[in-house]
Amino acid sequence: MKDTLYIPGKETPNMPDYDSLCDKFKWENEFKNLERLPGGGLNIAHEAVDRHANSHLANTVALRWIRKDRSLIDFTYSDLKIQTSQFANVLEKLAIKKNDSVFSLVGRIPYLYVAALGTLKTGAVFCPMFSVFGPEPAFQRLSKGKAKVLITTTKLYQKKIKQLMPRLPLLRHILLTDAKQHIDEKVLSLSMLMDEAPDEYLISNTQPEDPALLHFTSGTTGMPKGALHVHQAVLTHYVTGKYVLDLQPGDIFWCTADPGWVTGTSYGIIAPLVNGVTNIVDEEEFDAERWYSILEEHRVNVWYTAPTAIRRLMRLDFKPLEKYDLSNLRLIHSVGEPLHAEEVIWGKKTFGMPICDNWWQTETGGIMISNYSSMEVRPGSMGKPLPGIEAAIGNIVEDKVQLLTKPMEQGHLLLKKGWPSMFRAYLDEEERYKKCFKGEWYVTGDLAKKDEDGYFWFVGRADDIIKTSGHMVGPFEVESTLMEHPAVSEAAIIGKPDPLIGELVKAFVVLKPGHERSEKTKLDIKGFSRKKLGPAVAPKEITFTDSLPKTKSGKILRRLLKARELGLPEGDKSTLE
Template sequence: MKKANLKDYDITYGAFDWEKETAALSGLPEGKGLNIGYEAVDRHGSGSLKDVLAIRLVRKDQSYEDLTYGALKKRTAQFANVLRRLGIEEGERVFSLLGRVPELYITALGSLKYRAVYCPLFSVFGPEPIFQRLSKGEGVVLVTNVQFYLKKVRDLLGRLPALKYILLTDAAEDLDDRALSFSKLMDKASEDFTIPPTGEEDPALLHFTSGTTGMPKGAIHVHKAVYTHYITGKYVLDFQPGDVFWCTADPGWVTGTSYGIISPLVNGVTSIVDEEEFDAMRWYSILEKEKVNIWYTAPTAIRRLMRMKMVPREKFDLSALRLVLSVGEPLHAEAVAWGKEAFGVPILDNWWQTETGGIMIANYPSMKIKPGSMGRPLPGVEVGIADVDGEQLVLLDGSDAQGHLVLKKNFPSIFRAYLGEEQRYQKCFMGDWYLSGDLAKKDADGYYWFVGRADDIIKTSGHMVGPFEVESNLMKHPAVAEAAVIGKPEPSIGELVKAFVVLKEGHEGNEDLELELIGYARKVMGPAVAPKEIAFVDSLPKTKSGKILRRLLKARELGLPEGDLSTLEKN
């Protein structure tokens, strides 16, 4: 077993210095700045990793398409030259609307090298979410395929005056003056491209995050965010020479960019990319066949795997697997323990947001695991629990302090703006602190525990109830596969706790089981916190990143507007 990169958390955290820790990132030649594309591709493609596999794409038919770092350098140079030929200016926005295909990775990295701003879109989006993001982001180039173009984009063109070109990845010839063949342009482009001088504060990435109502927010990140991508890859994902890494995140989500593209490449490891969507047996076979060392997935997938009655390492050779991590929705303690049985290693949870650009709080391979905990802050990131009242922020000390989770805004990957919404952006900060919108508590050992979104907290009979705590306890019942909890207005107590429960196979949702679950919850949590109503459902509404949409459950329960549903996972 390899020794972890982070050998002593307390020593590393106490002595951490961003500039010293990221000295391995060389910067552009001749001191011409810092560029994510260079650090992820060109410095490896011109060096000792030139012939090392950067990306292995597993096609739907299980054939391969491999890209070495040297080949990736050439292909991304070609795309940068395509942007130059089309007259795209630095800082303009290049969007992708694709699944996990090579052209997506070439588009992302080539755009970064060119100093355009890259923005991914979920391939499952319908026309209106696509329009909202292209319009708000003033996209000038969209890379997509013929099917998506004809079904989702073509009818929008009259409403998108800024969109100059649509590059079609599977068209041999141009469709018209605006819809061009990706491959034809690439064939004519040079494989040599010199990255222009790039400021570390130059915009690099645009990620849209769903709002509870109205239009999504566009978070802008800069090239200096690569520092966080590098350090989290080193200390949280524990990348080491020769590692094979697989991030299952959809490339339309921020994790699919930060950890599906940038972080593994910056750290010089091999990434596995599966073109197909979730399929348990296929996933296990890929883990076995590709000898994956580090696997980064989502709670949605883990919950699906847990519902299968099998221990995967008894049927598949998963001996190469050194680390399994989860991100998206807080991971229940039962899932951590299940990971130990299923894979031989526990599943390590971590916390971050679109706005932070990278992992901020994590469980580390070399550190004691407390199942259900978010873990401890990334070295170089200062985290606190605060009481926020109006314009006042007071940090809380002491064991089990509970309040707003806040982060000192001096880490490299903090977002620099909400596109076109300065006032909304400023509301995210109070002095030197970023307000995450999450509530958490910190224990005596410095571990953080997720309580809930501030706007999800339930106020019942004078108590402040965090949905995650109730859900975690309900999932300990042998009949419960998943649970989501909301507050429902009740004049006598403020709100009552209502739970939506998905049952495991072999259990039937009826009045007897409802009473059993309510009694179980009252015994475990006490009558003030336990659910007073339970509804049995076939599935819970979630985003593709695995977050349970409690606000949507509440809106439907109360007949309120449902808000932005563009990232809703289709069941």
């Protein structure tokens, strides 16, 4: 499918030619497009809000919040400057200092976005949490992150946080977004504090390497890991917004991710604002008709969503272009779990454009490998590295990297150290952090291949790889093949211990509506996969299931399926969808 997404009459992409930009790309040249602070420092909130509020974009809508009832509140860049400055002054009044941690436990409401950017203005570190976290996952993060302030609602405080207070001696203040009066000297009304706060604030002279964002990523066991990012990450947010999401002046952008997930912060807050466009925020959860109507009503140009949502849309017997005017939509991107080729092609059939997959991690802070608007989209591929990023495939031998150079050799996906949004630490886990690096390379933990044209192809997590009868089987390859069967809606693959062949390939399958969970269906799927993959790689066992366990970011939790299958400890389930 040799599609480029731009057609005559549409905007010229910011990156008309991938190869020529890669040849001349320098991070320092892009850095010149940011303003920096008067004292020479760098602050994410200044680049995302204040510099636009002080320019011709002052009255441009920065944030459009869609309530559950579909009513709207618009915040211009000027409005956002005032409100984030007020929040910064609130923190200052509460004696929050540089590098202190400020957490949020709220849904997608304006105060979340104001708090994130206001916190960054002060030089404190912002850490968002999913509002659906129970008390224990919230405690783990608040405790490990040494939270000084938490922004939440009265209901969430009463239900989840109040019981934790004796265990959180460092937590000084709870700021309730919906309380009209202060509860006590520790539990305060945020609206009262905001009303009393000055609307001008002199941003802390933060430096590029000063801590800014803390994101927790689930471990297979025990406590989640806290990945720490610095203010220099804003350069990656700016560049990826410009060249991957192709954000252009006047664009309406919608990232459906919650800021509790790194995508919802990097691309649901920072990247669109740094690029000076209008950012849509929907308070409500997934609803297909609502989503399509938002795309139409708000004339969304660029849409960034997750594979889980795309697969839900695919299950519907519905052609959106017959009911909705989506003519303003020019680009769709997806992240979270790799997109199968079938899903990319579905985008072409449904919206007139393939869905562009991209790859990155909490640790990378921003998009590292992607399909691009002006480049051929190869369904099932991760795409090519962001200009300025050096990616490679290699083996780890005696703690050293050996690069693989032949096309489609399978190995570890590696990134050359030093990009602006690279995480700078796992909080209080120095040895764990060091183990992520081998010499000049960051070892991502993912396995991949690179074809002769430089496109990368995801194989699977290194710890998900199945060793069966001498073969190394990546789950993604098998899952993609199963997805081609007309009865299969979703599939997940694990390795199950077997005394003869090491591990056998087991599939968990969600059937499409109208297909029967029968032995006949099971045999048909097995036969189909054996024909496509060969008997050594095709699943030997299939279990039908109503749904697959996923994180809130859409990643299939294969390790959870395996733990349940083998009766093992399930590990951290705090981000379970």
